Amino acid sequence: MRKTLLYAVPVTFILVSLTLMISGGWLKEPMGDQDELLKSVQNIEQHVKRNEWQEAKREHTYTKKAWTIVSKRIQYSVGKESLSEVSQILSRMEGAIEANDANVTLVEAYSFYELWENLG
Numbered sequence: 001m002r003k004t005l006l007y008a009v010p011v012t013f014i015l016v017s018l019t020l021m022i023s024g025g026w027l028k029e030p031m032g033d034q035d036e037l038l039k040s041v042q043n044i045e046q047h048v049k050r051n052e053w054q055e056a057k058r059e060h061t062y063t064k065k066a067w068t069i070v071s072k073r074i075q076y077s078v079g080k081e082s083l084s085e086v087s088q089i090l091s092r093m094e095g096a097i098e099a100n101d102a103n104v105t106l107v108e109a110y111s112f113y114e115l116w117e118n119l120g
Contacts, residue, residue, distance in 0.1 A: 035069040038116060044093070045109045048102050056097050056105070063090060078119055085115055 030036040040063040047056035067090055071083055089112045096104035 035066045037063065037066040037070050040066055041109055041112050045106060048097070048105045051102070053097065053100050060094055060097055074119070082115065082119055086112065089115065
């Protein structure tokens, strides 16, 4: 019994750690109505293209909340730099929305898409 535990505990720990480290791809996907991050950025893009700035601001508020939820889930499976870069993109996007600058908002949205695709 003791010998079994001696091997089972480290092997279990290693398996759980590996699973957590490679799970970023599916952990970034929405798991409810509160964390649909990709869809939210796509909605912002559509609002900006139609010059609906108030709706874009509301959607960005949801986006920040969704990012908070998703970032907690994926923090152990992606690099810290990637998490920071997504946060920076969302902050720049917020500034562009406040300034009603469609060009910068769309550039940041497409930067987000590229990063999101490679995340996890």
